[in-house]
Amino acid sequence: MDEVVKIVNDIKQGNIKPIYFLMGEEPYYIDKITDFIEGNILSEDEKGFNQMVLYGKDVSVDEVVSHAKRYPMMADRQVVIVKEAQELSRTIEKLESYANNPQPTTVLVIAYKYKTLDKRKKVTKLIEKNGVVFESKKLYENQVADWIKRVLSGKNYTIEPKAAAMLVEFLGNDLSRISNELDKLMIILPAGNAITPKLIEDNIGISKDYNVFELRKAIGERDELKAYKIAEYFSQNPKDNPLVMTVGLVFGFFSQLLQYHGLKDKSPFNAAKILKVNPYFLKDYDIALRNYPMRKVSAIVATLRDIDVKSKGVGAGNIPQADLLKEMLVKIFN
Known part of the structure; x- marks a missing residue:
């Protein structure tokens, strides 16, 4: 996020690079930077002749370079934006020659979603030298x-x-x-x-009382009545509460709990860091730690693996998803 702010602030201050190669698994920031450049580098009067949006599936790298080499009309710059540029991944190294000597009056934006360039490649190093290479990583x-x-x-x-x-x-x-x-x-x-x-x-439309977060909390507290009420709600609303997701999140909770049991240093700071949870929610883990001994947690993790396989249709026959959810709770609480 700090890198995004720096890119935006540099542009606002007039420090505009000739190439912005925006890549990575998280499209949110790629879109944000692209939209900012699209909306702010040229005035509305200049955009008509000097701003072009291309799409990777419709153009070649050679065509992109050809557009980028044009001179602006009655403006200091032109902006060429290539969206969905990952469609050009097989030939993207053809940018190498242009990246080595980019047109100084062009701002070329490459929105390369869900993929990354190899940073050891010459094309990447040239873009970094003469422009900006930004990698947008998925958050955990x-x-x-x-x-x-x-x-x-x-x-x-x-x-x-x-x-x-x-x-x-x-x-x-x-x-x-x-x-x-x-x-x-x-x-x-x-x-x-x-x-x-x-x-x-x-x-x-997310229920504050009937969601996976509350189910997990009820299980940790061994509040069987509340857990079964939530399970019944899930059974009546299966599209909004898919069993695969529910089992996965409960499995994650008990996997973390098993890890918590094994920690020598259970101080809040260390536990939150190791378990990768917000310290605010550590109290839920502390309660579950008292309610589920380590051996029981190990057995539950094994049970949840079995339920997970069944929830995906393996070895479950015609067992309804609602019954699998109840089976999960029965085996956790017994």
Whole structure:
């Protein structure tokens, strides 16, 4: 995120490079930088003749280079943007000659999603020398809640930890989807306020009481009644609560719990770092640690592996997903 801010600030200050090669598994920041360049380098009057958006599936690298070598018309610069440039991956090294001597009056933006250039290759080194190579890496799920907090803080909002956890549980580490949902919430919530679980439930459709986060918490507390209520809700809403995802997240919880049992240093800072969880939620792990001895946790992990295989249709016959979910709970609590 700091690198994104630097790129944007450099452009605002007039330090504009002739090539921006934006690559990586996380498309969110690639789109953000591309959109910023598309919207801000040229004036509206200049864009008509001097801004061009191409798509990787429709052009060749040679055609991209040909457009980039043109001179601007009645403007200091032209902007050439290649979206979905990963479609050019087989011939992308043809950029080498242009990268060695880029047109100084062209801003060439290559949006190369879901893939990366080998940084040892000559083409990569030349782009780095004369332009910008930006790699957008996927965040781990344990990093997403902090990312949500930073994004909201920059827009004068806060979010309750449980609300952030709900978004992560429901949307994973898909930053674009999370950003879209946050934008919806910020439309209806005045700046300076906190996003709460109730607000998410009312406007995004994630139940604050019946979600995988709450199921995991109920299991950790050995609150069987609550766990079975949530399981029943999941059974009635299978599309919103796929069993494969539920089992995977519960499996992740007990895998972390097994790791927690084995830690010599269980101080909050060290435990949160090793388990890759927000320190706010360590209390849930402390409760589960008391409720599930290490041997029991090992047995549960083995059980969850079996349920996971069955949830994917292997060796389960015609067992309904709802029954598999109940079987999972029975074996955890017994």
